[in-house]
Amino acid sequence: MNLQNPGLLRSTNLIDGKWVGADSGATLTVVDPASGERIAEVPRCGAAETRRAIAAADAALPAWRALTARQRGQLLLAWQRLILDHADDLAALITAEGGKPLSEARGEATYGASFVEWFAEEGKRTYGESIPSPNPATRLLVVKQPVGVCAAITPWNFPLAMITRKVAPALAAGCTVVVKPAEATPLTALALAALAEQAGFPAGVLNVVTGDPVAIGGELCASPIVKKLSFTGSTAVGRKLMAQCAPTIKKLSLELGGNAPFIVFDDADVDAAVEGALVAKYRNTGQTCVCANRFLVQAGIYEDFASRFAARAAELKVGAGSEPGVAQGPLINAAGLAKVEAHVADALAKGARVLCGGARHARGGNFYQPTVLADVTRDMQVAREETFGPLAPLFRFEREEEAVAMANDTEFGLAAYFYSRDIGRAWRVGEALEYGMVGINTGLISNEVAPFGGIKQSGVGREGSKYGIEEYLEVKYLCFAVG
Numbered sequence: 001m002n003l004q005n006p007g008l009l010r011s012t013n014l015i016d017g018k019w020v021g022a023d024s025g026a027t028l029t030v031v032d033p034a035s036g037e038r039i040a041e042v043p044r045c046g047a048a049e050t051r052r053a054i055a056a057a058d059a060a061l062p063a064w065r066a067l068t069a070r071q072r073g074q075l076l077l078a079w080q081r082l083i084l085d086h087a088d089d090l091a092a093l094i095t096a097e098g099g100k101p102l103s104e105a106r107g108e109a110t111y112g113a114s115f116v117e118w119f120a121e122e123g124k125r126t127y128g129e130s131i132p133s134p135n136p137a138t139r140l141l142v143v144k145q146p147v148g149v150c151a152a153i154t155p156w157n158f159p160l161a162m163i164t165r166k167v168a169p170a171l172a173a174g175c176t177v178v179v180k181p182a183e184a185t186p187l188t189a190l191a192l193a194a195l196a197e198q199a200g201f202p203a204g205v206l207n208v209v210t211g212d213p214v215a216i217g218g219e220l221c222a223s224p225i226v227k228k229l230s231f232t233g234s235t236a237v238g239r240k241l242m243a244q245c246a247p248t249i250k251k252l253s254l255e256l257g258g259n260a261p262f263i264v265f266d267d268a269d270v271d272a273a274v275e276g277a278l279v280a281k282y283r284n285t286g287q288t289c290v291c292a293n294r295f296l297v298q299a300g301i302y303e304d305f306a307s308r309f310a311a312r313a314a315e316l317k318v319g320a321g322s323e324p325g326v327a328q329g330p331l332i333n334a335a336g337l338a339k340v341e342a343h344v345a346d347a348l349a350k351g352a353r354v355l356c357g358g359a360r361h362a363r364g365g366n367f368y369q370p371t372v373l374a375d376v377t378r379d380m381q382v383a384r385e386e387t388f389g390p391l392a393p394l395f396r397f398e399r400e401e402e403a404v405a406m407a408n409d410t411e412f413g414l415a416a417y418f419y420s421r422d423i424g425r426a427w428r429v430g431e432a433l434e435y436g437m438v439g440i441n442t443g444l445i446s447n448e449v450a451p452f453g454g455i456k457q458s459g460v461g462r463e464g465s466k467y468g469i470e471e472y473l474e475v476k477y478l479c480f481a482v483g
């Protein structure tokens with residue numbers, strides 16, 4: 001792979017400030033999902049290496065938390081600058097191992113860096129408070145203190161931004177961290193670690209361990225030294241990790257699956273709704289937890305929206321993320337492709353109509369056509385399950401209350417979207433949707449300043465924003481006797 005800075009392509013892990021392989025010497029092969037070709041090997045570490053990473057984070061903690069927020073912030077800003085300076089190389093790594101188009105990968109580098117900048121500043125604002133005392137002889141204070149050693153388990157769909165969204169607030173708060181990136185996308189994580197080292201973070205403050213998810217995850221969850229786990233990924237794995245963290249009563253942030261509704265009311269600006277739908281559905285080939293999973297379209301506008309949306313979706317250029325002009329890359333792997341195929345087959349068997357796509361792409365491999373299905377009904381798999389792929393199923397509804405009830409009829413509660421020009425409806429529906437995030441007349445809601453997270457089985461906690469750093473802070477109450 002040709003990088004401007006070849007030093008960013010790492011084949012070892014960063015543990016206690018040293019670049020090391022697995023104790024066994026075993027490796028994991030990293031594959032380009034567009035071509036199926038091998039890109040690199042990284043260590044296949046397990047419990048023993050993870051224990052050493054936790055011990056290193058624990059040893060680094062006292063000196064790290066003793067720094068001022070400004071001192072930690074300056075190191076974070078140095079890291080942020082390095083991420084931006086190397087955005088082209090980072091984008092090349094993201095595209096090579098994750099498959100997303102280069103322009104989206106570049107956008108992710110900038111997006112990821114924005115969390116580092118935000119929390120470098122926000123670390124200075126972890127204010128406590130004084131509480132008027134009920135007793136004239138005491139003074140009551142609240143201070144915020146770092147949680148301690150934290151673990152982060154991150155997914156492949158945002159291999160850079162999901163790390164910085166967890167690590168930056170943790171480090172800014174005075175915590176130290178052990179990261180386990182996804183098996184599919186370890187190279188971006190290791191490049192980020194190399195840049196953190198270059199920025200001057202002390203040994204042990206940030207450790208990255210690649211390898212066996214069960215062994216590494218098991219150790220991170222079981223360790224009494226680790227005080228908090230932050231996870232982004234599937235609800236099934238989140239549920240397991242939550243159970244594994246129960247014996248040590250860890251603090252948890254879980255950012256899990258979604259089943260996002262995208263509602264288009266009769267009074268919507270249809271052109272705007274189509275543009276929003278394209279972004280909300282096909283970003284990262286439909287592989288984000290906030291991707292629209294169900295399109296609920298009001299009867300009066302259904303055919304118009306459906307035909308315009310399908311026409312635009314059919315224009316999206318499919319190909320390897322490194323090719324110019326590509327808007328949609330491959331699915332991450334064969335399992336991801338199989339899930340899309342299964343959802344389409346189930347919908348077609350139960351009476352759905354193909355408006356565009358509906359099959360694998362001619363170039364083979366993990367590529368699938370951008371797909372829009374009409375006449376989708378609630379008995380189909382797509383109504384209940386997250387497809388995590390480029391499939392847009394269009395359901396029909398008549399009344400506002402029906403749309404809200406359909407939208408809320410899921411155990412998930414991450415993101416929802418709707419289009420309407422009626423201000424009263426915008427308030428009513430915005431308040432009635434049981435979701436952590438609602439996009440109103442927009443298909444793109446993510447940024448570093450807003451609280452990202454879900455309710456119901458989509459998770460616990462918030463990332464980004466002023467709320468994101470609270471997840472890495474404990475509240476301590478001090479009661480002073482002054483008499």
Ligand SMILES: NC(=O)C1=CN([C@@H]2O[C@H](COP(=O)(O)OP(=O)(O)OC[C@H]3O[C@@H](n4cnc5c(N)ncnc54)[C@H](OP(=O)(O)O)[C@@H]3O)[C@@H](O)[C@H]2O)C=CC1
Pocket residue numbers: 153154155156157180181182183184211212213214216217218232233234235237238240241255256257258288289336386387388
């Ligand atoms: N909320 C979100 O943003 C995401 C949701 N998903 C959903 O999950 C589905 C499957 O994707 P998948 O990659 O398998 O998601 P997972 O939840 O399996 O993976 C997310 C992270 O958890 C790790 N992991 C997996 N199993 C364990 C375990 N037992 N203990 C500790 N860590 C573990 C993975 O490691 P490793 O990669 O090494 O297996 C990865 O780092 C997708 O189709 C999608 O529906 C997926 C990714 C992100």
Ligand SMILES: O=C(O)CCCC(=O)O
Pocket residue numbers: 155157158162232287288289290446452
């Ligand atoms: O899909 C995810 O894992 C969440 C990240 C998406 C975003 O930040 O918009």
